[in-house]
Amino acid sequence: MxxxxxxxxxxxxxxxxxxxxxxxxxxxxxxxxxxxxxxxxxxxxxxHNAIEPHGTIAVWSGDFLTLYEPTTWVYGIRNAVAEWLQMPREKIRVIQQFVGGSFGYKGPAWTHVVLAAIAARQVNRPVKLVLTRRQEFAGVxxxxxxxxxxxxxxxxxxxxxxxxxxxxxxxxxxxxxxxxxxxxxxxxxxxxxxxxxxxxxxxxxxxxxxxxxxxxxxxxxxxxxxxxxxxxxxxxxxxxxxxxxxxxxxxxxxxxxxSSKSLKECYRQGAERFGWHRRNPQPGSMRNGDRLIGWGMATMAYDARFSGTTASAQLFADGNVLVQSSTCDPGTGVYTQTDSRSAHYIRQATLTYSPELGTSKE
CATH class of the missing domain: 3.30.365.10 (Aldehyde oxidase/xanthine dehydrogenase, molybdopterin binding domain)
Structure with missing residues (x-):
């Protein structure tokens, strides 16, 4: 260093x-x-190194590419692969159903994604490429x-x-x-x-x-x-x-x-629930039997950033609504709905192909 x-x-x-x-x-x-x-x-x-390593499935149908990719950014994957392969974005469809471990590194199109696409085109068969544990340390x-x-x-x-x-x-x-x-x-x-x-x-x-x-x-x-x-x-x-x-x-x-800030309330509630008033600030002064006990605190903050998004919704005669969006569920419950039927609709949203758009609907 x-x-x-x-x-x-x-x-x-x-x-x-x-x-x-x-x-x-x-x-x-x-x-x-x-x-x-x-x-x-x-x-x-x-x-990062989640239990599940990175993996991609690439399938060509003529000049149309379908990628099965656990990602938090389906349109980012589509746009990057289109640039790498010098092909129209409308010719690429990214299907993401579940993300697995994410924590930041399941967003971009890593090298193995485009390599899987190139290999599938070369052999004219679907190709699945999964990184080894060792490759997880160097490639993502x-x-x-x-x-x-x-x-x-x-x-x-x-x-x-x-x-x-x-x-x-x-x-x-x-x-x-x-x-x-x-x-x-x-x-x-x-x-x-x-x-x-x-x-x-x-x-x-x-x-x-x-x-x-x-x-x-x-x-x-x-x-x-x-x-x-x-x-x-x-x-x-x-x-x-x-x-x-x-x-x-x-x-x-x-x-x-x-836009909102509740840090003072966090300080107050944290101190109250933790019993902060019992803290002795002198090092080595607090014990639990033969163990030294240290009490400390720190502030954590994260700003809220927003970007534009779009969705389409269809209302059917039987009263059901189909909402389509390129959202993903990294484990935070985005897909969770009040009943299994509506949950199925939401899950299918990222898998729905629109002929007029040539890709999953935003």
Whole structure:
């Protein structure tokens, strides 16, 4: 990692934002602070590796390709394969009935998907391609190793005066995509007048990384919350109280109101149910028999992002309704309906072929 960091470079953008964002004057905010935290945290590379490995079935009928693919993004698969094979999207149909383990890596069209299509065309027979366990580690992405340099400045009463988050993430030598925007939440989670975030990519001889559950929020918040925990200890302020003193009632980055935010209530209920008032902050002070007991807390946040979608609905004379959409059920109950007949209709939605559209209906 150290050698890769020496070659680190800024990406073109971080999910639509510049790699370096400066709000206020963090240098002055740190200089004016009564207490400062300056720490580097490293979050490890992580692999998805569900029990069920990736697998694809490819079937050609003339120049029309059908792919049976456990994916959370049927139209993304269709569009990517169409580009790779240089064929019209209308000539590709993706059938997804159940996803299996997902957690981020069942979204894109990986290499084995297009290889299955090429092989099926070559032998003129349906081809099923299933990755081995070893191939799961190299061919379907991972959460990259990330180094976080965090600096916090605060007054003696715990108000943040500065926050910086400098992230360096490992990537392949042929890719400059950011799959884990770890510094994004650091700009939004606390009300701080001076915030600086930067992002760099460290090229390494690895396959490309990809998004994982909580793409950047999970490793990013581990770092910033670890620093906040150390700041609370340095100030001798309760960790929950420190967060309340820096609570962001509006989006600190834009000034816009939140669409919804119940974090204060989470703090209150969590502390009440856990019995937080019984916590002794001194290390080694709490025991259960011969075991040392540590009580800690941290904040987790994830922003709600939306995109457009369409669906078609048919109302039949017998009163039944058929709704068709390219949705999928990754195990969260999307297909669950009030009765088995309507559930059957919903499940069939992703399998319905429309001759006028040449593909499953959106």
């Amino acid at each position: 150290q050698e890769a960091m020496e070659r680190a470079f800024p990406p073109d953008n971080v999910w639509g934002k510049p790699p370096d964002i400066v709000q206020g004057d963090s240098v002055k905010g740190l200089a004016d602070a009564a207490v400062r935290i300056d720490q580097t945290y490293t979050t490890a590379m992580q692999h 992405g991972y959460r990259p190793l990330i180094q976080h340099h965090i600096q916090l400045g605060a007054t003696s009463t715990g108000q943040l005066t500065a926050l910086t988050h400098h992230a360096i993430a490992r990537t392949s030598t042929f890719d400059n995509r950011v799959v884990a925007p770890v510094e994004r939440t650091s700009r939004k989670i606390y009300a701080c007048p001076n915030v600086t975030t930067t992002y760099r990519l460290a090229p390494s001889n690895l396959s490309g990384p990809y998004t994982m559950r909580g793409p950047g929020e999970t490793p990013g918040l581990f770092a910033i919350e670890s620093a906040m925990d150390e700041l609370a200890y340095a100030l001798q302020i309760d960790p929950i109280e420190l967060r309340l003193r820096n609570y962001a009632d509006v989006d600190p980055e834009t000034g816009d109101p939140w």
